[in-house]
Amino acid sequence: xxxxxxxxxxxxxxxxxxxxxxxxxxMGHRAMYWYKQKAKKPPELxxxxxxxxxxxxxxxxxxxxxxxxxxxxxxxxxxxxxxEDSALYLCASSQVTGPNQPQHFGDGxxxxxx
Amino acid sequence: xxxxxxDPGPLSVPEGAxxxxxxxxxxxxxxxxxWYRQYSRKGPELLMYTYSSGNKEDGRFTAQVDKSSKxxxxxxxxxxxxxxxxxxxxxxxxxxGADGLTFGKGTHLIIQP
Numbered sequence: 319x320x321x322x323x324x325x326x327x328x329x330x331x332x333x334x335x336x337x338x339x340x341x342x343x344x345m346g347h348r349a350m351y352w353y354k355q356k357a358k359k360p361p362e363l364x365x366x367x368x369x370x371x372x373x374x375x376x377x378x379x380x381x382x383x384x385x386x387x388x389x390x391x392x393x394x395x396x397x398x399x400x401x402e403d404s405a406l407y408l409c410a411s412s413q414v415t416g417p418n419q420p421q422h423f424g425d426g427x428x429x430x431x432x
Numbered sequence: 433x434x435x436x437x438x439d440p441g442p443l444s445v446p447e448g449a450x451x452x453x454x455x456x457x458x459x460x461x462x463x464x465x466x467w468y469r470q471y472s473r474k475g476p477e478l479l480m481y482t483y484s485s486g487n488k489e490d491g492r493f494t495a496q497v498d499k500s501s502k503x504x505x506x507x508x509x510x511x512x513x514x515x516x517x518x519x520x521x522x523x524x525x526x527x528x529g530a531d532g533l534t535f536g537k538g539t540h541l542i543i544q545p
Contacts, residue, residue: 322475351532358440360520361476363532374532408475417464417524418483421533423475 321345322424324409330430333399339427341392341409347422349415350392352384353408355426361408367392368415399431435459438521438536446544451508455521455536458502462523465497466533467506470518479519480506511543 322343331337341350348369353361366374367386375384381403383395392409406426412419438455445451453467464483468476480495482488482504488495494507504523508515518540522533 324475353532358538360535360537361533366532420464420466420478420481422478423468425473425475428473 322409322411322422324407324424324427326427327425328428328430330432331396331399332432333401335399336395336397338396339394339407339409339429341394341424342390343411343422344390345411345422346389347411347413348389349412349419350386351410351412351421352392352394353410353423355406355408361423365394366415373415396429399429401431404429404431435534436521436523436536439539440537442540442542444542444544445511447511447513449511449543451511451515451541451543453506453508453519453521453539453541455504455523456502457504457523457534459523459525459534460499460502461525462502462534464524465495465504466522467493467495468520468522470520470538472517476520513543513545516541516543 325340350367352364355361363376364378365384370386381398385393408426410421410423412421436457467480469479470476482495485497485499492509496505518538520538521536
């Protein structure tokens with residue numbers, strides 16, 4: 319089992335639905351990340367939070383809205399998604415941000431958009 | 433030219449063989465190098481983390497970095513069927529920014545019993 323927990327494991331939603339993905343870590347890490355991974359592709363960075371503040375948004379469409387309510391929790395709110403948004407959404411954390419900080423990943427939420 | 437090149441495979445070897453997985457990169461600023469293992473329908477699991485050139489060993493795994501050639505390797509000794517997975521190399525530079533990792537495409541490894 320990983321130390322980064324993501325829920326739900328699977329999510330199927332229509333293009334007009336609103337849903338949220340949740341990520342929790344209790345390792346005391348102060349940096350948290352959202353990645354998107356398509357089949358047979360590497361993870362692509364979406365957002366970076368450092369000390370609960372958004373520090374990087376990699377030009378992600380506004381239909382994805384991240385939130386970091388506290389140092390242990392990271393949410394990704396979804397609204398009006400497109401079929402091409404179907405993918406594995408991975409959360410990761412590290413002690414702090416920085417190039418020398420290895421990141422630890424959860425098992426992801428597999429999202430399907432109908 | 434992409435920043436990180438990794439042969440996607442699949443790479444199929446018999447059980448007990450030594451496996452060599454490799455990545456090349458073009459950005460000379462990369463200083464920190466990681467190998468992740470990803471099983472089907474799971475998230476990437478950190479296997480090895482190294483800084484700059486040299487070797488690092490952990491059990492059956494050895495990570496090797498050659499910065500002069502911009503080439504990193506992961507060796508797996510006494511390979512087991514449970515090692516069958518996709519192996520992703522990842523790296524980051526020393527720019528001090530908050531960027532995420534730059535990944536290779538991943539190599540799909542199959543260990544035949």
